Amino acid sequence: MPQRQYGTAVVDVDAEGFMTDPSRWTREIAAAIAREEGIAELTPAHWNVIEHMQKEFRETGQAPSIRRLSKGSVVSVKDLYALFPGGPARKAARIAGLKKPEGCV
Amino acid sequence: MKRLVILGAGTGGTALAHILRRRLSPAAWAITVVDRSPDHYYQPGFLFVPFGLYAPRRLVRERAGLLPGDVELVIAPIEGIDPAANEVRIGGGEALPYDILVIATGCDIAPGETPGLLDDWRVTAFDFYTPGGSAALARRLESFQGGTLAVHVNEMPIKCPVAPLEFAFLADWHFLRRGLREAVDIVFVTPLSGPFTKPAASAALGALLGERGIRVVPDFAAERVDAAARKLVGYDGREVAYDLLVSVPTNMGDQVVGDSGLGDELRFVPTDPKTLRSKSHENIFVIGDAANVPASKAGSVVHFQARTVAGNVERAAAGRPLAAEFDGHANCFIETGRGRAILIDFNYEVEPLPGRFPFPLVGPLPLLKPSRLNHWAKLAFRPIYWRLMLRGRPLPFISDRMAMAGKKRPPAAGATA
Incomplete structure (x- = not known):
């Protein structure tokens, strides 16, 4: 299984770079993954989405889709794209230490 | 009773x-x-x-x-x-x-989920997931003389996730045979970060799209369709102009x-x-x-x-405990045009891999690679559907659970960004 080093932490990831053990996740790892995804700094608006995703994951066992995030009225789809340019659900899940959203089958 | x-x-x-x-x-x-x-x-x-x-x-x-x-x-x-x-x-x-x-x-399909998609429905914007949509599109393609054809996936998950790719490949072949290929720009617009959901298949299909001159616009989530201006408008502000839009709308x-x-x-x-x-x-x-x-x-x-x-x-x-046995097995032929098709076989855990199917070495069907035999197998599937599949009969040589025999795992790749 591939591994990635973030600061002093070495974590297992899958072939697409998603962490396989969410319990190893830290805010420092999140900031490092965010930089890989082209997000220089995580703002309170980013953390709001990340924490909501982690809460949904604990409740349902799945990382939420964009549609679910926007219906949960945490953030609009437009704002999601502004915060996580490119693929918001995928990027935010990866930064949150979760597996790839299952909507992407 | x-x-x-x-x-x-x-x-x-x-x-x-x-x-x-x-x-x-x-x-x-x-x-x-x-x-x-x-x-x-x-x-x-x-x-x-x-x-x-x-x-x-x-x-x-x-x-x-x-x-x-x-x-x-x-x-x-x-x-x-x-x-x-x-x-x-x-x-x-x-x-x-x-x-x-x-x-x-x-x-x-639920085209109403995307603002504007129904505005010029079956005039410049079409689906091919319904009997009416595919028939209307046949009439439009007959008279299409050139311009930009956008093949668009709105949101995952969709029924038959390889169908939009197949449509793009078949469109390439269609215009090639009609002598119009040079006049048509085919662009594949997807909310995914590549042409398919799983990495090895996405790379193989991406290479093939490139060979056929089909441009991929990845990570594109359509906020709306501007039917009058004939363009898809993304949440991130990007736009894709089209003359003919073939969309796979949100599925519900x-x-x-x-x-x-x-x-x-x-x-x-x-x-x-x-x-x-x-x-x-x-x-x-x-x-x-x-x-x-x-x-x-x-x-x-x-x-x-x-x-x-x-x-x-x-x-x-009978009040007995259930069996937790379904493994997510899928087996799909992907038409790639020019009389060839790719076969993929995968499940919840194992992504589509190269190799031979259903038997190691002898196949006869190659996995993740275009071949004439796969194309004929795809066409031969229709009578199998009516005669075996709808009656719940097993299909020849294919087990309900995915088999690893014949599949080649790629060398352990480093993580990708």
Whole structure:
């Protein structure tokens, strides 16, 4: 299984770079993954989405889709794209230490 | 007498009715299947209709003739499911009580979910997932003389996730044969970060799209369609101009699933991925596209699920523990045009890999590589569908659970960004 080093932490990831053990996740790892995804700094608006995703994951066992995030009225789809340019659900899940959203089958 | 009710007489509902009629004693169990329409379409055929390769009338049969004789078929709208009362309400207010319910209502396109997509519907913007859409598109393609063709996927998950790619490849071939390829710019617009959901297949298909001169616009989520200006507008401000838009709109489960409170935000039923029982009700099972399980929404998946669902319905009827055995197996032929197709075989855990299928070395079908044999196998599938699959019979050489034999794992790759 591939591994990635973030600061002093070495974590297992899958072939697409998603962490396989969410319990190893830290805010420092999140900031490092965010930089890989082209997000220089995580703002309170980013953390709001990340924490909501982690809460949904604990409740349902799945990382939420964009549609679910926007219906949960945490953030609009437009704002999601502004915060996580490119693929918001995928990027935010990866930064949150979760597996790839299952909507992407 | 107990009653099993199956909602939907599509691929899943029909196969399941056959398997369970063979297994459940007719003296103890009545089986009723409900569907709103009398016609059963061979849905894989819709892909070929726009290119004049199949006529829609050759893809349809009557549902009544496809079910076993001792199963009751009711053609009526399904107006509600009441899991607390264990009954289904059908057209005219009639209540249909059940002991066990199977939801096999599939999914359908919901173009209304994207603002503007319906504004110039079937004039400049088309679907090919419906009989009407594929036939209308056939007429439009006949007269299309050049310009930008955008093949667009709005949102995942969709039924047959390889179909939009196949459409792009077949369009390339179509215009090549008509001598118009130079006049047509084909662009593939997807919300995914590559042409397919799984990495090895995405790389292989990406290379092939490149060879055919099909441009990929990845990570594109359409906020709306500007039909007057003929462009897709993304949430991130990007725009894709088109002369002809072929869209796979958002796919959603059946209205009755949503109205009855049994669905998620896309009206798919939360379902255990291995037992295929509803997560909320012990006497409700789900097969095929209606379920929210992370498997492809495809006929092959329905086929591989059928014996798990049938076995678990039997177990539930006898009060025995369920078998958690469905592995997410999917087996899909991807038409790549020019008389060739790619075959992929995968499940929840194993992504599509290169190799040979179904037997190691001898194949005869190559995996993840275009071949003529795969194309002929895809065309040969239609009679197999009507004769074996809808009757819930095993397919030759293909097991319900995915086999690793013949597949080659890539060398352990470093993580990708």
